[in-house]
Amino acid sequence: MANEVRVRFAPSPTGYVHIGSLRTALFNFLFARHYGGKNILRIEDTDQTRKVEGAVENLIGSLERLGITFDEGPVAGGDFGPYFQSERLDIYKKYCSELLQKGYAYYAFETSEELEEMRRLQQLEGKQTMYDRRGRDLSEDEVKEKLASGAPSVIRLKVPLGEEVRFNDLVKGTIKIDSDIVDDQILLKSDGFPTYHLANVIDDHLMGITHIIRGEEWITSVPKHILLYRAFGWEVPAMAHVPLILNRDKTKLSKRQGDVAVEDYLRKGYLREALVNFIALLGWNPGEGDEREFFAMDDLIREFSIERVQTSGAVFNPDKLNWMNNSYIKDYDLDKLTELSLPYFSGTGIDTSDRERVRMILNTIRVYLNKLDEIPDHVKIFSTEEVQLEKDELRQILEAESSRKAIGALAGKLEDLDKLTADLYKSAVAEVQAETGVKGKALFKPLRIALTGSENGPELPAIAEILGKEKSVRFLKRWL
RNA sequence: GGUCCCAUCGACUAGGGGUUAGGUCGUCACUCUUUCACAGUGAAAACACGGGUUCGAAUCCCGUUGGGACCGCCA
Secondary structure, three states, rough: OOOOOOOEEOOOOOOOEEHHHHHHHHHHHHHHHHOEEEEEEEEEEOOHHHHHOOHHHHHHHHHHHOOOOOOOOOOOOOOOOEEEEHHHHHHHHHHHHHHHHHOOOOOEOOOHHHHHHHHHHHHOOOOOOOOOOOHHOOOOHOEEEEEEOOOOOOOEEOOOOOOOOEEEEEOOEEEEEEEEOOOOOOOEEEOOOOOOHHHHHHHHHOOOOEEEEEEHHHHHHHHHHHHHHHHHHOOEEEEEOOOOOEOOOOEEHHHOOOOOOOHHHHOOOHHHHHHHHHHHHHHHEOEEEEEOOOOOEEEEEEEOOHHOOOOOOOOHHHHHHHHHHHHHHHHHHHHHHHHHHHHOOOOOOOOOOOOOHHHHHHOOOOOOOOOOOHHHHHHHHOOOOOOOOOOOOHHHHHHOOOHHHHHHHHHHHHHHHOOOOOHHHHHHHHHHHHHHHOHHHHHHHHHHHHHHHHOOOOOHHHHHHHHHHHHHHHHHHOOO
């Protein structure tokens, strides 16, 4: 590409990062990095009623945890700032009056109530609800008069009628819309703030954005934006509208049907690599018969292309996320995994200052973990001071004559050891088998139950080693 | 309701005129492991429908149906 690629992620600061936003942010990031361009963060905070304290910091923090970084933005700075729209009000006003002057926009004075009434009537008639453009009929004098009287006013886009607005979307192809059904969108609100549509067009142009990559929900407002670019005499950036991420019932992914905040997933112990990998594959794949499923961020950067983004929406499938996360957990560098897991041990009764022990525990249970917050479920057997039987029926197994014989023999052997290791445990059990004649299920089952209170779980020798000699012996002897 | 978008197994998807329509998750079975899980092997499971175009359509075109998004002084 001749010019440097410049893309932007432009969220409104609502306090958390939606999974759908994450994917938009990811795709922008991948696209920018793939072409060696710039990834820009712009905060769309023109709705004063929606301000959330600390939202921007949180947003940047979450994205950075996932490895999505910005070259320009509120924190990174840059030559195209400010990157908060609320700090660019003068710019919008200036361009808006230019529109007014050129006759591409006009003043309107309806109150919210009047507009609501208008919509209600339109709905009754079964028509599309949109501004009926009545403000266009006001004479210059009428407008002057109202303005002078101090009546609240907005500025609306004067949509040229009877035209077909068309554009080429990088993922959807050519899209055309009849301008007659394009709303005379409010550009400047009565509080002096611009709407998304105005601010977005001005900023994208001023910030030199070359490609707009955003969710499909924006597609119907593109004509407004095109008209705006045209009115200003600006070049329209390339656009790519990516399909939505859906609930199980195929509606737009929403809070009501489960977690949608990236922070929720991070908190539950989904690994950043797994989350990024999974989200990237929701709507993108390398194609051409390439059947890989695992991609590190570098792989994604190298292979991502907007042309391979899916045209239809994708259901967010937690089962597959779990599978992928579990795969990452199983393969993860054990030391790093140990560090990441530490917070999840709080309240389990396991002393995390003994890193080596935590490491061993993690290594034996990681195969069971879909996510890190499941750790407590699997470590009870290591922290308990007295084994609890999972169910009462297990007591019978313990009380069998052969069981007592084996348990007693093993307890004796372990007692003689200096230090209990998995290997020593194994040989001790082998000796018990030889000496008592108890073998097979009759041997292993009671030992497992005596040591853990459960019929199943990780490998017994590993458990015994983690338990240590003292505890193992004590647990065994209890059933004699 | 209007406009726009979309349509391959239950889910994510590959394929894109001639394929036994491939892979992954999930499900089921078997093997392995003296447990569960892991791993391995296998199975069930899809081109929404109707018309064209073509020697030949899952693939291209049109329509139908179905689903979704948007229709705010939100973004």
